[in-house]
Every structure is written in structure tokens, then in C-alpha cells.
Amino acid sequence: MRRSGTPARLRTTPALRLLVVTLLATSVSLAGCGVVPDLPTPVPADITGTARPEPAPTATGNLSPDGFDQAQRMTVRIRNIGCSSLSTGSGFAIDATTLITNRHVVADSAHLQLSTYDGRDVAVTAASTASLADLAVVRTAERLPAAPELADRDPTVGDPVTVVGYPLGGRLTVTSGRVTGRTTDPLHQSLGEVLVTDAPVEPGSSGSAALDAQGRVIGVVYAKDSAGESFLVPVSTVRTMLADASAFTPVPACS
Amino acid sequence: MSLEPPADDGRERARSDADLVPTTALPVVPELLLAGSTDAVPEMPSHRRRRPRIVVALAAAVVVLLGLSGYLVVATRAHEHASVAWRTLAERKADELASTKQDLDGATNELTAVREQLATATTRITELANEKAQIGDEVATQQQLTDYQKRIGAAAATVASALDRCVTAQQTLIGYLRDAASYSSTDLARYSSDVDALCRSAQDANTSLQTELSR
Numbered sequence: 001m002r003r004s005g006t007p008a009r010l011r012t013t014p015a016l017r018l019l020v021v022t023l024l025a026t027s028v029s030l031a032g033c034g035v036v037p038d039l040p041t042p043v044p045a046d047i048t049g050t051a052r053p054e055p056a057p058t059a060t061g062n063l064s065p066d067g068f069d070q071a072q073r074m075t076v077r078i079r080n081i082g083c084s085s086l087s088t089g090s091g092f093a094i095d096a097t098t099l100i101t102n103r104h105v106v107a108d109s110a111h112l113q114l115s116t117y118d119g120r121d122v123a124v125t126a127a128s129t130a131s132l133a134d135l136a137v138v139r140t141a142e143r144l145p146a147a148p149e150l151a152d153r154d155p156t157v158g159d160p161v162t163v164v165g166y167p168l169g170g171r172l173t174v175t176s177g178r179v180t181g182r183t184t185d186p187l188h189q190s191l192g193e194v195l196v197t198d199a200p201v202e203p204g205s206s207g208s209a210a211l212d213a214q215g216r217v218i219g220v221v222y223a224k225d226s227a228g229e230s231f232l233v234p235v236s237t238v239r240t241m242l243a244d245a246s247a248f249t250p251v252p253a254c255s
Numbered sequence: 256m257s258l259e260p261p262a263d264d265g266r267e268r269a270r271s272d273a274d275l276v277p278t279t280a281l282p283v284v285p286e287l288l289l290a291g292s293t294d295a296v297p298e299m300p301s302h303r304r305r306r307p308r309i310v311v312a313l314a315a316a317v318v319v320l321l322g323l324s325g326y327l328v329v330a331t332r333a334h335e336h337a338s339v340a341w342r343t344l345a346e347r348k349a350d351e352l353a354s355t356k357q358d359l360d361g362a363t364n365e366l367t368a369v370r371e372q373l374a375t376a377t378t379r380i381t382e383l384a385n386e387k388a389q390i391g392d393e394v395a396t397q398q399q400l401t402d403y404q405k406r407i408g409a410a411a412a413t414v415a416s417a418l419d420r421c422v423t424a425q426q427t428l429i430g431y432l433r434d435a436a437s438y439s440s441t442d443l444a445r446y447s448s449d450v451d452a453l454c455r456s457a458q459d460a461n462t463s464l465q466t467e468l469s470r
Contacts, residue, residue: 019313023313023316023317023319023320026320036323036326036327036330037327037330037334038330039329039330039333039334040330040333040334040336040337041337042337043337043340043341043344044344046344047344047348066377066380067373067374067376067377068377068380077388079388079391079392079395081395081398081399084399084403084470085399086392086395086396086399088388088392113391113395115384115387115388115391116384117380117381117384118380118384119380119383119384119387119388166388169388169389169392170385171381171382171384171385172381172384172385
């Protein structure tokens, strides 16, 4: 019995050993190699995105309190009631109660009347003009809606320019063009060079702010020629005049 | 548990000290073999020594596999539950997303309408501001015209009054001159001078009127 059973055990032992080794190896490899799945993590009651979506504008919205942009809000219409005449011009605020316009817009006036983009009347407290440039400063009793930033330097040829004003004393109008060059003042009213642009302007646009692409003031419209060119007092001249308090003298009343 | 050798057997002590191994690694030795001489212990066949190891290993493997199978069953059920929960959550989120998208579409439409209304309103405001400015210009012009007409009227009245006084004085002077013998020549000359002054003032008033008219 013993002798006869021994060969059979000897024959099956390697097979069993192989089976055991295979089972063990399979078990260990399944568990060790990560084939056996982990238990699922608890399902949360709610989920949120891993990254919050950033609000992105889908259009160039008009971010202002009333739908008018900064360029429109800062612009004022000037009515010059003279002793025997009436004229209109444009101007723009440089702070809450001060605006810039042209000297010839406020000259020979008995009364100056201002109105804003939304038709609100603003009382004038004082007006003064510069002798070395076609510029004037008007002080107001009430606060002006908005004031732009003056550019640090004059624009160069080819730079875009936007003019906001009241051409022909009509409705508030925005026109655009480019700086086409620099020249001496054709009217001999300003020292130094003035800017030439192809932005359309009309009588009544005098005193309008000329803005760059960032909405900063780069000049003040003061003239046009028959070729359709418009002329600007450059912002460097404006800064120079504003820095010199003695550059402006009160406007004499008409007689 | 360790095997305690007989105290009076020096050879057994020496063997035990030299070959002491953990009993858990050895097959169980029958008790009768420990009492007799080592020469009397029959040599165990190699396959008989290995069989318990194989059985233990096989049992361990079966236990491991049974444990693994049980774990897989539990894991499978857990994953099924998690899958159902995730699907429920996903469906709820899909509903919320659809609702949010619907709200967004509505808000976008409202925003578009509001923008159009705002553009219309700003345009209207600009038009009204322009109309007000034009009316202001008209009023100022009318006021200037009224002031002008007042000045013209006042100047014309002054001219008329001065002319009336001039004419009256000249008529009086003519009457005096017709009866010049009744008056002294000095008085006539003085009166004539006064009449000239009146008429010059009329001329000045007329000049002012013409100046106003020419403005």
C-alpha cells in the first residue's frame, strides 16, 4: 500500500505545488497589482465644478450708470449769448467743476450757458482764456458728470483719434479718424505746432475733446479747413497752459 | 511551545542545543519518538514531510481566494450602489443644467431686449437733449431779438420825441422870427441856439437808432 501510493503522490505533488503556487501568485498579483478594485468612495450629496467659470463679456458692453459712455458724459455743449450774437461750441470736463474749450467759443459773451449730454443745464461761475493758445477754462457751479484723463504725450502720425462734440450745435456726435501730421497753427492763435487729423468736424465742434484709443484726451479741436482736415491743440500744450495759472485771464464781457 | 529534552540524556541535550528550531516550522513529532533513542526514529519520506506544507499552502490559497471573492462581491455591490447614486446625481445635475441653460437663455433674451431698450432710451435722451438745446438756442435768439426790438423801439421813441421837440421848437422860433421886432436879438439868438441843440439831440438819437438798426 505504501509502496504503491508513493509514486502517485510523487506524481501529483508537483502538480499540486504548481496549483498552489499559481493560486498564490494569482491572488497576490491580483491584490498587489491593483486589479482588484477598491471600494467606491462615498457618493457626495452634491458636486461643484473644480474650476469656477470666469465671467467673460460676450460683447463690448456700455458700462456706465445710464448707458452713455465716458466720452459722451464728459462732453458739454456751450451756448455763447453775446451782446448781439449767439454761437455754440463744445467743451469737456477735466475735473468735477472745470472744463476746457476754445478761447473763441467763449469770447465776446454776455452769458455762457452749458448743457450736458442728457440735457441738464449747468451754471457757469467763471471763464478765462489763454493768450498763447486757443484754449479757455470754464468753471461750473454744479458737478460735471464725468472727467477724462489727459494723455501723457502727444499722439504720433497714424494714431486713431475720436472726436466727441456738438457739430453745428446739433446733437452729441462721435466721429473718428487718424492723426495725419503736425503743422504750425494756420490761424496763428497758438504757439508751437498743432495736430492735423482727418476726423470730420464742423463749426460747433470747437472745443471738442479728441481722444485716443484708450479714451484719453490727446488734443482739443479748434479749427478745420476746406479740405476736411481738422486741427487740434495738442495735449502737451493743454498741459503746459494748465500748469501755468497766469496763462489764463478772465473773459471780458461783450459791449 | 518547545520540546523539553530528557534531563539525563547528555546526547539529547547536545543535539537539542545545536538543532533548536521553531516548532512551527517542523512537522509534529509523535510523542513516542521523544522517549526513545534517536537511532530508533524512522526516517520520514520527503514527500510525507512536504505534504502538510502543501496542504497548509493550499488552504491558505483557498482562504485568500475565498476572501478575495468575498471582497469582490462586496466591492461589486458597492460599485453598483455607487453607480446608481452617481447616475441619480448626474441626472439631477443634468436637470439643473438644463434649467440653468433655460434661465440663461431667458436672461440673455431679456438682456438683449434691455440693451435695445437702453439704446433706444439713450438715443431718445440725446434727441431730447438736442431738442432742448435747440429750443434754448431759439429762446436765446428770441430773447436777443426782443432785446434788440426793445432797444430799437426805445431808440425810435427817443428819436421821435427829440424830433417832436425839435420841430416844435423850430415852429416856435419861426413864430418869433416873424415878429422879430418884438424880441431882442440876443434872446432870439439864444433861443435859436437852444433849438439847434434840441435838433442835434434828435439827430444823435437818430444816429443811435441807425446804429442799432445796422447791428
